[in-house]
Amino acid sequence: MAYDEDLANRIRAAIQDRDGVTEKRMFGGLAFLVNGNMAVSASGQGGLLLRVDPGETGSVVREDGVTRFEMRGRAMDGWVRVDPSATVSDQALTRWVQVGMAYAGSLPPK
Numbered sequence: 001m002a003y004d005e006d007l008a009n010r011i012r013a014a015i016q017d018r019d020g021v022t023e024k025r026m027f028g029g030l031a032f033l034v035n036g037n038m039a040v041s042a043s044g045q046g047g048l049l050l051r052v053d054p055g056e057t058g059s060v061v062r063e064d065g066v067t068r069f070e071m072r073g074r075a076m077d078g079w080v081r082v083d084p085s086a087t088v089s090d091q092a093l094t095r096w097v098q099v100g101m102a103y104a105g106s107l108p109p110k
Helices: 005-014 054-060 090-106
Strands: 021-026 029-034 037-042 048-051 066-071 074-082
Touching (some): 005 037, 005 090, 029 090, 054 074
Antiparallel strands (some): 021 029, 029 037, 037 048, 066 074
């Protein structure tokens, strides 16, 4: 499944004033990176793939439409999937994008 181009455009709109952001095709989607660190992606599986503080993963996944990202059957702290139903409004999408941007922006540049 290809990533949702409309979702990618909505992410672009949410980060338009942010410095140090680049785009890169990753994990079957379109990722947005802050100083080389992935923050958020329009996932090829639908919805968002989002970078979060690993210590906050447990609290983040308690929210509706959010699950841990799994790679090869292993749940990954610091990575979550946000279902399209949780990003219907621009306000909701912007909130999630800001979570990813804040965490990625706190990491050392690559």
